[in-house]
Amino acid sequence: MAQMAQMKVLIVEDNPLNMELVIEILKSSGFFVSGAINGEEAIKMIENEYEHYDLILMDIELPGMDGISAIKIIKSKPGYNNVPNIALTAFAMKGDREKFLAAGFDDYIAKPIDVPGFIKKMQKYKQS
Incomplete structure (x- = not known):
């Protein structure tokens, strides 16, 4: 049986504790993960x-x-x-989700991260 290629995720996060948490969750869920600490570094990585x-x-x-x-x-x-991109943010006021979706994000996750909900959402992307 052929093994499915691991989904590669780029996480862009400047807070080391948040970065570590997300990387650990994703790796334990079977994702291949790379990290960038700012937008400029993320752009270099995707180039x-x-x-x-x-x-x-x-x-x-x-x-x-x-x-x-x-x-x-x-x-x-x-x-x-067409690569899905998710806003991962502490901005969690009413209307923030809509603002980020309107700005071009495909999805939204509020911080602090709800770990079970986060894992469930990531599994959805893995299967699509």
Whole structure:
């Protein structure tokens, strides 16, 4: 039986504890995970012709370029227009989810992360 290729996820998060938590959850769920600490680094990583990510988790409030600007640039790159990208953010007020979806994100996860809900949502992406 052929083994399905691991889904590659790029997480963009400037908080080391949040980064570590998300990486551990994803790795234990069978994902291949890479991390970037800001938008500029994420863009460099997706421009690497030897690596292609199947899913991007993007913090909104990052040093330098914010997550919304970074995702717009990433979506303009060859092969990334249809890659699902998820806003991973502490902005959890009424209307924030809609604001991020309108800005080009495919989904939204509020921080602090609800671990069971996060795992369930990631499994959904893995199966699609």
